[in-house]
Amino acid sequence: MPTLSVFTDVPLAKNLESSLLKNYKQDNCPQKMFLAYRGRCQPWVSSVVHKIRLQIAQDPSLNHEYMPVMGMKSFIRASLELLFGKYSRVISENRVGGVHTVGDNGAFQLGAQFLKTWHGASQIVYIISSQNGECYWAKLMAAMKVSPISCLTFLPLTTYHRLYQSILFSFSFFLQSKQIFPFFDIPNQGLFTGDLEEDTKFLQYFVSGGFEFFCSQSLSKNFGIYDEGVGILVVVAFNNRLLLCALSQLMNFALALWLTPPTMGARIITTILCNPALQEAWKQNLKEVVENIMLMKEKVKEKLRLLGTPGSWNHITDQNGTHGYLGLNSQQVDYLVTKKHIHIPKNGRINFTCINACNIDYVTESVNEAVLFTKDSEK
Amino acid sequence: MPTLSVFTDVPLAKNLESSLLKNYKQDNCPQKMFLAYRGRCQPWVSSVVHKIRLQIAQDPSLNHEYMPVMGMKSFIRASLELLFGKYSRVISENRVGGVHTVGDNGAFQLGAQFLKTWHGASQIVYIISSQNGECYWAKLMAAMKVSPISCLTFLPLTTYHRLYQSILFSFSFFLQSKQIFPFFDIPNQGLFTGDLEEDTKFLQYFVSGGFEFFCSQSLSKNFGIYDEGVGILVVVAFNNRLLLCALSQLMNFALALWLTPPTMGARIITTILCNPALQEAWKQNLKEVVENIMLMKEKVKEKLRLLGTPGSWNHITDQNGTHGYLGLNSQQVDYLVTKKHIHIPKNGRINFTCINACNIDYVTESVNEAVLFTKDSEK
Structure with a gap:
């Protein structure tokens, strides 16, 4: 029976699952939310x-x-x-x-x-x-x-x-x-x-x-x-x-x-x-998805405006595509993750398809809180 | 505009499609047959x-x-x-x-x-x-x-x-x-x-x-x-x-x-x-496929025996699996390819799932002819 393992010198590789997702999984709060990438929300599929x-x-x-x-x-x-x-x-x-x-x-x-x-x-x-x-x-x-x-x-x-x-x-x-x-x-x-x-x-x-x-x-x-x-x-x-x-x-x-x-x-x-008809239907689907994302970005911006959150939030709607930067500093991101259980990357770039009618209020109020809190703490 | 191509020194790679398949495709005989591997016959799929x-x-x-x-x-x-x-x-x-x-x-x-x-x-x-x-x-x-x-x-x-x-x-x-x-x-x-x-x-x-x-x-x-x-x-x-x-x-x-x-x-x-029931059905399918292949090998052997083809053909049924060696020399293989339009590799290893009730007579008669012809020509 062989005794020396071929794998003796093979170290455990750094886990590829991002620490972000790991932290999310370990968070026991029932309200926890993952907005980093589309791993935790129902993906879009063309009909x-x-x-x-x-x-x-x-x-x-x-x-x-x-x-x-x-x-x-x-x-x-x-x-x-x-x-x-x-x-x-x-x-x-x-x-x-x-x-x-x-x-x-x-x-x-x-x-x-x-x-x-x-x-x-x-x-x-x-x-x-x-x-x-x-x-x-x-x-x-x-x-x-x-x-x-x-x-x-x-x-x-x-x-x-x-x-x-x-x-x-x-x-x-x-x-x-x-x-x-x-x-x-x-x-x-x-x-x-x-x-x-x-x-x-x-x-x-x-x-x-x-x-x-x-x-x-x-x-x-x-x-x-x-x-x-x-x-x-x-x-x-x-x-x-x-x-x-x-x-x-x-x-x-x-x-x-x-x-x-x-x-x-x-x-x-x-x-x-x-198939021209199917292709047209798919194109229409794509368009709707992008329009919905832009609409959601508008809503997020509007809610922040109504909440009186300090700062300009135009950058949210200035960015095309599914993802976008919230424009938060690391302290504010940290607040969202630890206090509000909203898991987003350090650079504040989130996937807007993860925001929906059910969570938009919680997300925007939390962003508002994060900005106000860190503003206060900076004083 | 760039003028020197990155691909200048890249030679045309040897075509990966085997010359066997190429020869088959170029063969204009309507009776042509490809027995090398399962590329030209309907593949087996479990129901x-x-x-x-x-x-x-x-x-x-x-x-x-x-x-x-x-x-x-x-x-x-x-x-x-x-x-x-x-x-x-x-x-x-x-x-x-x-x-x-x-x-x-x-x-x-x-x-x-x-x-x-x-x-x-x-x-x-x-x-x-x-x-x-x-x-x-x-x-x-x-x-x-x-x-x-x-x-x-x-x-x-x-x-x-x-x-x-x-x-x-x-x-x-x-x-x-x-x-x-x-x-x-x-x-x-x-x-x-x-x-x-x-x-x-x-x-x-x-x-x-x-x-x-x-x-x-x-x-x-x-x-x-x-x-x-x-x-x-x-x-x-x-x-x-x-x-x-x-x-x-x-x-x-x-x-x-x-x-x-x-x-x-x-x-x-x-x-x-x-799913135990599905697994059982699949296993049964597998068994049937292998039994059919063995049956086909038996038939090929028996037909060669009835044709009086010189030599022993037991090796055909001695081999397990979908593929098997016909036990032909290169001259005999060459005869099958050029005279009978039956395309098989040089080593005479064929896929028995490509043989069916429609082509078994032609294949065995051709093998018989190949053996007899090369036997004569060797005299």
């Missing part, structure tokens, strides 16, 4: 998704056979058209393609493995967290100024940066002059402004600027299929020949990672995207 | 799988929320019980655990990443192909005799090796004396002999021998959910403390690979495994 899932389960013609390594071709095609527009030049020029991945992390992993092998100069990978908030762009530019040539940048183009042409211009200038290969991220197209095209304008800018890039495209969030991890690693190259070479190598990496990607989520999404 | 897929799609209580990084706990539990037995000591001693992965390739990738980081001595990884056929064990032992200490071995415990105690004994002795950490593979429990317990006896031997090991467990094939890639990286450690450390580190790797694994397949399988 057409249920319908199509059922339709697929009832379809006797589906044989649930292996997919090609690249994934579902029709799914990739439909997703790229969603991202770039059906009649976009980059599609008609056959210089954009994609590999169907297991969610956006799968796309990051696949892209990183490729770049490590085939873009040797890029040993340093910057992963710029979307948590940096308002000073995101300033920090990004600063990091890029000192970064080695050819390094890569993961850009989470998430939900709260209004992009101005001037920023885009200087950003693309930087990329080009330092020969940085960009790796973009479209985590939830349509859930930012409610308009699918508006949410990818950033990407269009780089396409028309003639850039090559990778982009992780997740379709789990904007369809509400969180348990499937449906993604694509999008590749834009100068021409079709270069694209085909890159895709052929990516296929080898995908094979070793997961052989073929799971298809349930991709099947649902493809069915919706390829 | 309970359809029922449960529909039930899940109709369930309004499922919110399709993210899973934990480790995957579905109930799925892991049920799968480990299937592998080791519900009341096995290794389970009651809490020293076996698993991480829900994207199919068996996902399990290999995850395990390999862990071992590369935490089992530094093992720089050399032997991946022993199951294509080696009958001389598999001899080759395996020979490779292990010359291999550096602590190397890893991937063992595809597939479908055609009758395991004798003496082989197992000398094999485990080798592993131990050379301190080799084994990485087993259970790709299709139940589809080898039709008996779930019988198919994992190999594993039980190492469990009771007190070994630590990794094992990739795929549940896509034995449930017929090929398009979902449902797997588990099984970890057996000396004790619970070591197990928890290993699992905690594996979680970090899984996070970077795919965040959380897709759940549709896992949900279906868990529902079936946790």
Whole structure:
């Protein structure tokens, strides 16, 4: 019998479950609330998704056979058209393609493995967290100024940066002059402004600027299929020949990672995207979700105004997307967590879809209390 | 506009689609047949799988929320019980655990990443192909005799090796004396002999021998959910403390690979495994599939006997599982492919589930012709 364990020197890894969620779980107060991310509130699911899932389960013609390594071709095609527009030049020029991945992390992993092998100069990978908030762009530019040539940048183009042409211009200038290969991220197209095209304008800018890039495209969030991890690693190259070479190598990496990607989520999404009526219904759903979030933000702001909470709360409605900063300092956040059992991250960024008619009064009154209390204590 | 492509030096990768399938696709003969692997024939799906897929799609209580990084706990539990037995000591001693992965390739990738980081001595990884056929064990032992200490071995415990105690004994002795950490593979429990317990006896031997090991467990094939890639990286450690450390580190790797694994397949399988009546129906399905394969093998043998095909054909029925060697030489295989448009691999190993009442006569007559023709030509 063997006696020396292979695992002897393996330490217990730091628990990945955030301490935030841990603290929430350990909080015994029945009124406790989790507003950090959508883990504790009913997720949004487009109503057409249920319908199509059922339709697929009832379809006797589906044989649930292996997919090609690249994934579902029709799914990739439909997703790229969603991202770039059906009649976009980059599609008609056959210089954009994609590999169907297991969610956006799968796309990051696949892209990183490729770049490590085939873009040797890029040993340093910057992963710029979307948590940096308002000073995101300033920090990004600063990091890029000192970064080695050819390094890569993961850009989470998430939900709260209004992009101005001037920023885009200087950003693309930087990329080009330092020969940085960009790796973009479209985590939830349509859930930012409610308009699918508006949410990818950033990407269009780089396409028309003639850039090559990778982009992780997740379709789990904007369809509400969180348990499937449906993604694509999008590749834009100068021409079709270069694209085909890159895709052929990516296929080898995908094979070793997961052989073929799971298809349930991709099947649902493809069915919706390829049917104009279903696609329209889904778009309408998206729009309603974003409108409801903006309405909720308005209500929160209005309630704080009525409560006479000191300070301006316009920043709440100035931010697009599902998440937003409350604009509280660490003392105020601490007050919310410990005294009011409202669990939010230290930076005060909350998910507004977790606020509803039942808890809005408690949340706004607690914010008011936190501001007043810490104001008093500062005196 | 950037001008130098990042992909300039990226060559076109060798096409992963096997030349076998390519040749089949390019064959214009209407009678063409593909018997290599189950890509061209209707896959087997347990009848309970359809029922449960529909039930899940109709369930309004499922919110399709993210899973934990480790995957579905109930799925892991049920799968480990299937592998080791519900009341096995290794389970009651809490020293076996698993991480829900994207199919068996996902399990290999995850395990390999862990071992590369935490089992530094093992720089050399032997991946022993199951294509080696009958001389598999001899080759395996020979490779292990010359291999550096602590190397890893991937063992595809597939479908055609009758395991004798003496082989197992000398094999485990080798592993131990050379301190080799084994990485087993259970790709299709139940589809080898039709008996779930019988198919994992190999594993039980190492469990009771007190070994630590990794094992990739795929549940896509034995449930017929090929398009979902449902797997588990099984970890057996000396004790619970070591197990928890290993699992905690594996979680970090899984996070970077795919965040959380897709759940549709896992949900279906868990529902079936946790319901005794459904599990029994599935087991019965498995048994029938294996019995049908054995019956088909008998028929093929009998037809060859009636045709008076020279040689003994007992090896066809001596092999368990879905696949089996026809026992043809390369000239005979070549004859089948080029003259009869029956596309099979060079080693003559075919998937017997591709043979049916409609094509058995053509296949056996062609084999007979191939044997007679090459016999003549050799004269």
